Structures are given as structure tokens and as C-alpha cells.
Amino acid sequence: xxxxxGIVNENRKRLSAKYxxxxxxxxxxxxxxxxxxxxxxxLYPEYKDYYALHILLKDFELKDQVAEMLKDYVNIYKDExxxxxxxxxxSQDYIPWRFFVDVPERYTSDAxxxxxxxxxxxxxTGGALVISSGKNMGVFKAIGYPDxxxxxxxxxxxxxxxxxxxxxxPTNTRGWWGxxxxxxxxxxxxxxxxxxxSYGTNKxxxxxxxxxxxxxxxxxxxxxxxxxxxxxxxxxxxxxxxVLAPPFWEQIERMPPEKRRIxxxxxxxxxxxxxxxxxxxxIANGSGLTGTAGNGTMxxxxxxxKLRPLICARKNxxxxxxxxxxxxxxxxxNPDNVWAPHAGKPTVAMVNGDV
Amino acid sequence: xxxxxxxKHYKELNEEIFQAVQAGVAELTLEDVNxxxxxxxxxxxxxxxxxxxxxxxxxxxxxxxxxxxxxxxAQDGVGNTMSSGKIIIHxxxxxxxxxxxxxxxxxxxGDVGYRVGIHMKTYKSNVPIIVAGxxxxxxxxxxxxGGIIIVLGIHNRAKKAEILGDWVATGQHGGAIYVRGDVDExxxxxxxxxxxxxxxxxxxxxxxxxxxxxxxxxxxxxxxxAEFTKIAPLSHRPYAALYTCE
Numbered sequence: 001x002x003x004x005x006g007i008v009n010e011n012r013k014r015l016s017a018k019y020x021x022x023x024x025x026x027x028x029x030x031x032x033x034x035x036x037x038x039x040x041x042x043l044y045p046e047y048k049d050y051y052a053l054h055i056l057l058k059d060f061e062l063k064d065q066v067a068e069m070l071k072d073y074v075n076i077y078k079d080e081x082x083x084x085x086x087x088x089x090x091s092q093d094y095i096p097w098r099f100f101v102d103v104p105e106r107y108t109s110d111a112x113x114x115x116x117x118x119x120x121x122x123x124x125t126g127g128a129l130v131i132s133s134g135k136n137m138g139v140f141k142a143i144g145y146p147d148x149x150x151x152x153x154x155x156x157x158x159x160x161x162x163x164x165x166x167x168x169x170p171t172n173t174r175g176w177w178g179x180x181x182x183x184x185x186x187x188x189x190x191x192x193x194x195x196x197x198s199y200g201t202n203k204x205x206x207x208x209x210x211x212x213x214x215x216x217x218x219x220x221x222x223x224x225x226x227x228x229x230x231x232x233x234x235x236x237x238x239x240x241x242x243v244l245a246p247p248f249w250e251q252i253e254r255m256p257p258e259k260r261r262i263x264x265x266x267x268x269x270x271x272x273x274x275x276x277x278x279x280x281x282x283i284a285n286g287s288g289l290t291g292t293a294g295n296g297t298m299x300x301x302x303x304x305x306k307l308r309p310l311i312c313a314r315k316n317x318x319x320x321x322x323x324x325x326x327x328x329x330x331x332x333x334n335p336d337n338v339w340a341p342h343a344g345k346p347t348v349a350m351v352n353g354d355v
Numbered sequence: 356x357x358x359x360x361x362x363k364h365y366k367e368l369n370e371e372i373f374q375a376v377q378a379g380v381a382e383l384t385l386e387d388v389n390x391x392x393x394x395x396x397x398x399x400x401x402x403x404x405x406x407x408x409x410x411x412x413x414x415x416x417x418x419x420x421x422x423x424x425x426x427x428x429a430q431d432g433v434g435n436t437m438s439s440g441k442i443i444i445h446x447x448x449x450x451x452x453x454x455x456x457x458x459x460x461x462x463x464x465g466d467v468g469y470r471v472g473i474h475m476k477t478y479k480s481n482v483p484i485i486v487a488g489x490x491x492x493x494x495x496x497x498x499x500x501g502g503i504i505i506v507l508g509i510h511n512r513a514k515k516a517e518i519l520g521d522w523v524a525t526g527q528h529g530g531a532i533y534v535r536g537d538v539d540e541x542x543x544x545x546x547x548x549x550x551x552x553x554x555x556x557x558x559x560x561x562x563x564x565x566x567x568x569x570x571x572x573x574x575x576x577x578x579x580x581a582e583f584t585k586i587a588p589l590s591h592r593p594y595a596a597l598y599t600c601e
Contacts, residue, residue: 026390029365251521254541305493306469309431309450324430325449326390326409338428340449340468343493 001169002193003027003146004181006282006321007162007331008298008349013317014042014159017150019331024165025147026330027323030193033089034175035168036149037141039132039182039189040160041286041296048136050077050100051115056177057095058127066128067099073118074101082140087152090144094129094177096153098138112186112231116211119185123214129178134187137286141166141180149180161351162298164284166191173217183215183223187286187296190226192219193323194279194308198272205272218277225273226283237299237348243270245304245344278307282321296351304344312347313338319349356380365391365411376402385410390430395423415442418459431468434461439481443570448487456483456502462567463487469520470494475530477501486567493520496586497544500529505563507535507578523547524586526594532586533560535578543586546594550585557583 005024009015020038044052051074057063070076082096103111119130132139137160140153146167150156166181172195173179182189196202196218203213203221209232211224222244229240243266247255252263267274283299300321302310313320313328313335320328325338341347356375360368368391375383381402385394388408395404395415402421406414409430415423416435428446436455443462450468453461458481466489473494475483483502488509496504508518524532525544533556538549552560560583561575568575 029392306450311449324390324411325428326411326430329389329409338447340447340466340492343469 001030001032001171002181003030003165003167003323003327004191004193004280004282004321005163005165005323005327006191006284006298006300007318008284008296008351009161009318010349010351011317012042012161012295012351014161015163015318016159017155017163020163020165021147021150021155023320023322023327023331024167025145026327027167028145028147030323031145031167031169033145033148034143034170035141035166035180036144036146037139037166037168037180037182037191038146038150038153038155039137039139039164039184039191039284040155040158041137041162041187041284042160043138043158044100044136047078047100050102051133051135052138053099053101053119053130054082054132054138054140055097055099055122056129056131057097058093060095062127063095063097065125066097066122069122069125070099070101070118073114074103076101083154083157084152085154087144087148090142090148090152093143096140116185116227120210120212120214124212129214131178132182132184132189134184134189134286137184137187137189139182139184139189141182142177143175143180162284162286162296164189164191164282164298170217171195176216178215179217181219182284183220185223185227186231188223188227188231189284190219190223190281192222192279192281194277194281194303196221196275196277196279198274198276201272202275222275222279222281222283225275226285229270229273230285237297237346239266241299241301241344241346242266243273244275245301246274247304247344275303277303279303280308280310280323298349300341300347301345302341302343306343310347311338311340314349321347321349356382357384357386359386360388360391360408362389363391365393369393369396372398372404395421415440418442428465429463434459437461437483445571447489450492453483453485453504456485457481458483460484460566461486462570463489464571465489466491468492470497472499472502472504472532473497475499475502475504477530484563486563488567488571488573490518491520491523494522494525494544495519496524496527496530496532496547497522498526498528499524499532499588502530503559503563504530504532505535505560505567506532509573509578524588527586527588528591529588531556534584534586535581536584537582538584538586546588546590547586548589550587552583552585556585 199218392411419438447465448463448467467487469492522544524547
């Protein structure tokens with residue numbers, strides 16, 4: 001179960017939230033109201049040089065505490081409550097707050113890792129959760145159906161060139177605001193349908209690289225794995241996908257020698273990063289990846305034996321990735337092209353580039 | 356009778372269809388269908404249902420008799436455990452199409468997804484049939500116990516290997532898969548093997564494709580002008596040693 005949808009315009013045309021909300025809502029039968037969320041890119045053009053920290057606060061008193069902590073590490077350019085409205089079925093378990101910050105000059109050479117460390121520190125203080133920490137982007141999530149969460153956060157006031165959405169049907173852990181998707185770190189956000197039986201292995205592997213898991217749900221590791229593989233280790237998207245969803249050994253044996261050597265090396269190096277279990281995921285990145293024009297990507301990927309659905313479509317420079325074709329048709333009635341990607345092979349939509 | 360599905364929830368739409376069928380309507384046209392699940396589920400008898408748009412998951416589940424035509428693509432789980440009748444898809448079919456099918460026919464003009472025909476089964480004169488005009492994804496006919504699957508690869512013939520995915524007929528213990536063209540041995544899963552088609556096989560293929568071509572207006576001779584490969588089980592109980600103590 002769970003519903004996922006991603007929409008990206010490669011020309012950075014900013015779309016209102018209407019489309020992503022209508023699309024994801026069509027799949028409400030895939031979720032049960034215990035988690036909904038959105039990631040939006042191109043959200044804060046006026047503050048695009050600052051890291052936008054979206055932080056969920058358990059109570060209002062925590063706001064000053066978090067601000068004090070932030071001041072020790074970064075310069076706060078601006079902070080404000082993320083506006084919400086009352087939605088009948090949603091209990092306001094958290095107060096969402098945004099801080100625009102930059103990193104002190106002496107740390108700017110490693111600013112991205114500096115921000116990740118800071119986010120993990122805040123997540124581990126208890127009561128405060130950094131749900132997104134990238135530039136010119138942000139995550140909005142809560143307990144509720146996706147359309148209710150959109151109403152809660154007044155998403156109609158925002159525009160973005162890339163949107164992710166998720167409707168949750170919690171299976172192994174409870175529904176709570178932090179456990180809703182997307183999971184995000186720096187400019188990377190991920191929505192996931194499925195379950196990761198390798199969570200323990202993946203978590204320990206990530207901990208050895210300094211990542212701390214604090215959301216009590218398997219999907220969290222996907223965001224950190226992608227950050228590690230693509231940003232820190234600079235693997236091309238195709239190879240990072242081979243790490244998450246590696247071919248079977250019998251398929252590797254049939255590969256041409258050069259490809260086989262690469263894939264075998266990946267399996268030996270990144271064995272504990274392999275994601276076992278069913279998954280369909282969409283990953284968004286705002287700042288661009290290794291080997292791309294540097295302007296961001298949206299990647300759709302399913303597990304290697306296709307135990308979760310994923311459908312893609314394209315129309316006039318906009319690419320859609322979804323659990324169901326109908327979710328795409330709800331916002332784009334006549335796409336130029338609809339296709340079902342191969343299991344374990346990434347579908348990559350580049351901003352300012354080709355799919 | 357015409358029903359505009361628009362943004363109706365599947366419960367409402369299927370209730371309307373059910374009421375119409377109860378009242379004796381035998382010809383139904385559903386327009387603006389988008390994502391509504393379970394359409395034509397459990398319906399019995401002689402009915403014609405034309406669907407415009409993209410019907411949701413489990414189209415024609417447990418269906419027993421009607422003919423459903425989709426003018427577009429279908430989603431996952433078409434014909435899940437259906438007993439009899441016909442489902443015609445003018446676009447693509449997706450994953451687990453014909454899952455546990457017990458009888459009837461599913462004709463797809465385009466490609467089909469993963470695990471198509473998983474656990475299909477024949478019972479006496481009930482022989483379920485799936486025909487895919489394009490290619491099929493991995494695990495085609497997984498655990499297949501009976502019935503017929505034909506994959507034509509009409510648009511994919513130039514790239515022969517692409518007609519089938521990997522692990523075809525894994526755990527197959529009954530029924531037959533006919534593929535238009537050669538099959539690379541590496542595509543087959545455990546339990547299945549490839550054979551030359553016999554005269555009986557050819558008669559079966561011709562009979563099924565005759566109807567398929569009539570439905571989609573295709574040239575039968577053109578389709579038959581190629582060697583077919585048969586994929587069938589090596590044994591009736593491929594996992595006997597795995598799951599039992601004998």
C-alpha cells in the first residue's frame with residue numbers, strides 16, 4: 001500500500017500545489033490517513049542561498065531552545081512559524097517552524113556535511129525534528145490524508161518546479177508526524193511505498209558514516225543512502241540504483257566483462273547498502289548530481305523484482321512518476337508518453353535536460 | 356446505458372453498475388473512468404462493458420461471463436481470479452494481469468507487466484487464456500498450473516530478447532506459454548523448459564489468435580508467419596522435494 005507521486009518541470013516552471021494534491025488524492029485508497037506529506041523545490045527563491053530548515057517542535061517552548069542551539073552553529077537569517085490552519089481530523093501534535101540559516105565562513109568548505117551534522121544533533125535532542133534542510137526547498141508532513149495535510153499547511157500558497165507527495169499506510173511502525181514521508185536530508189527527499197527488511201543492516205552501515213536514524217521507520221534509510229552514494233561518494237545515478245537494487249548474481253554472470261566488473265565491485269563495496277524487500281520510490285534532488293548539468297533530478301526506482309508499482313509519464317517538459325497511472329491522468333489527461341519502467345532500473349528526469 | 360465515472364469513488368461507481376445490471380441492463384458504457392478499482396468484479400452472465408479511461412486495480416476480479424473492453428491502459432491485477440468472460444485491453448496491461456485466473460480470456464493489444472498469469476489454473480473445460488500483443492515483464496507465468504499464455508512481441512520483434520523478461524515460468528507445473536519467435540534459454544526460470552510446438556499446439560495457437568485478430572483488426576496470417584516456441588513444465592511438482600518429505 002502507500003501512494004507516491006512526483007511531478008517535475010524540467011524548465012523550472014513553478015507549478016501550484018493543486019496538481020500534486022489532486023494527483024495524490026486520487027490514490028487515497030492506498031493509504032489510511034495515518035501520514036501524508038509533500039516536498040517542494042523552488043519554494044523560496046528569495047532566500048535561495050540559505051539552508052531552509054523545516055523543524056517540527058513538540059511544544060512552543062522548544063522553539064527558543066532550538067534557536068539557541070542553532071545560534072551556536074549557524075547564522076539565522078530569518079525564522080518564522082510555518083503557517084497552518086485547523087483541519088478537523090488533524091491534531092496539531094507539532095508546531096512547524098522554518099529557519100533560514102547560513103554556515104559560518106570558516107565551515108563553508110564543508111557546509112553540506114556541517115548542516116547534516118547539525119540536523120542530526122537537533123533530531124537527537126528530543127522533541128524537535130528537522131524534516132528538511134536543503135536550499136530553496138522544504139518538506140511539509142503530518143498525520144492525515146495527503147489532501148488534509150495540504151490543507152493544514154496551506155499548500156495553495158506555494159509554488160514549486162518539483163513536487164513529491166506521499167500517502168502513508170503504516171505497517172510496521174506507528175503513524176506519527178515524523179514518520180510521514182517524504183524523508184529529506186539536504187536537497188534530497190524521498191517517498192517510498194514498500195518495506196525495507198534490510199533496515200537493520202542499512203542502519204548500521206549508515207551509522208558507520210555518521211548518519212543517525214531517528215524516525216522509527218524503515219524508509220528513512222533511503223534518504224541517507226542516496227545522500228551517501230550520490231552526494232558524498234559521487235556515484236552516477238545509474239550505479240547508485242544498482243547498489244540499492246542490485247541485479248541477481250545469475251544476471252551478473254551474463255553481463256559483458258567490463259559491466260560485470262563494475263557491478264561486482266559495487267556489490268562488494270556496498271553490500272550492506274542493498275535495500276531488501278519491496279519498494280517503489282521517487283527521489284528528488286534540488287541542486288544537481290554528479291555528471292548532470294547541476295540543476296536537479298527526479299529519480300523513480302523500484303526493487304529489482306518489481307514488488308511495488310511505478311508508472312511514469314511525460315508531457316511538454318513535465319515528468320510524472322506515480323504508483324498508479326490514474327494519479328497522473330488526474331492532472332495530465334493526455335500525456336505524450338506513458339511507460340512502466342524496468343524493475344531495478346532508474347527513470348531519471350533532469351531539470352533543464354532530457355529524461 | 357452510459358455512466359460517467361468522472362471523480363466518483365469506486366464504491367459509488369460499482370454500486371451504480373451493479374444496480375444497472377440488476378435492472379437488466381446488458382450494455383454499459385463507462386466514460387471518464389480514472390483509477391476506480393474493482394470494476395466488473397463478481398459480475399455474472401452476458402454483459403458488455405466498454406470502459407473509456409484508465410480503470411483502477413483489480414478490473415474484472417472474480418468475473419464470470421461478461422465482456423469488458425478497455426479503450427486505454429489498465430492498471431495492476433486485471434482479471435484476478437476470474438472464472439469466465441473476456442477482458443480486452445486496447446492499450447497496455449500492467450503487473451499481475453490474470454493473477455490466479457480460472458477461465459476466460461484476457462486480450463491485450465500492447466505490453467504487459469510483471470508476474471502476468473501468476474498461478475493460472477485449468478479446471479476441466481475451463482482453460483484461462485492470456486494474449487499479449489507486445490512484450491511481457493519478468494516472472495511471466497510464475498507458478499503457472501494451467502491455461503495458455505501467448506506473447507506476440509508485435510512491436511518488439513526486432514529486439515527478440517526483449518519480448519520476454521527474466522525468470523519466465525519459474526515454478527511452472529502446468530499449462531503452456533507460447534512465444535512468437537525464439538526464446539533464450541537464460542530467460543527461463545526453474546522448473547520450465549522450451550519445446551518445439553506440436554501440431555496440437557499450432558491448432559490451439561491459431562484458434563486463439565484468430566479471435567485475437569478479430570478483436571483488434573489484425574492480420575492473422577502475418578502473426579502466424581513465424582515460429583512459435585513453447586514453454587512448459589519439466590515436472591508436475593517442481594518443488595516436491597522442497598516442501599514435502601517423501
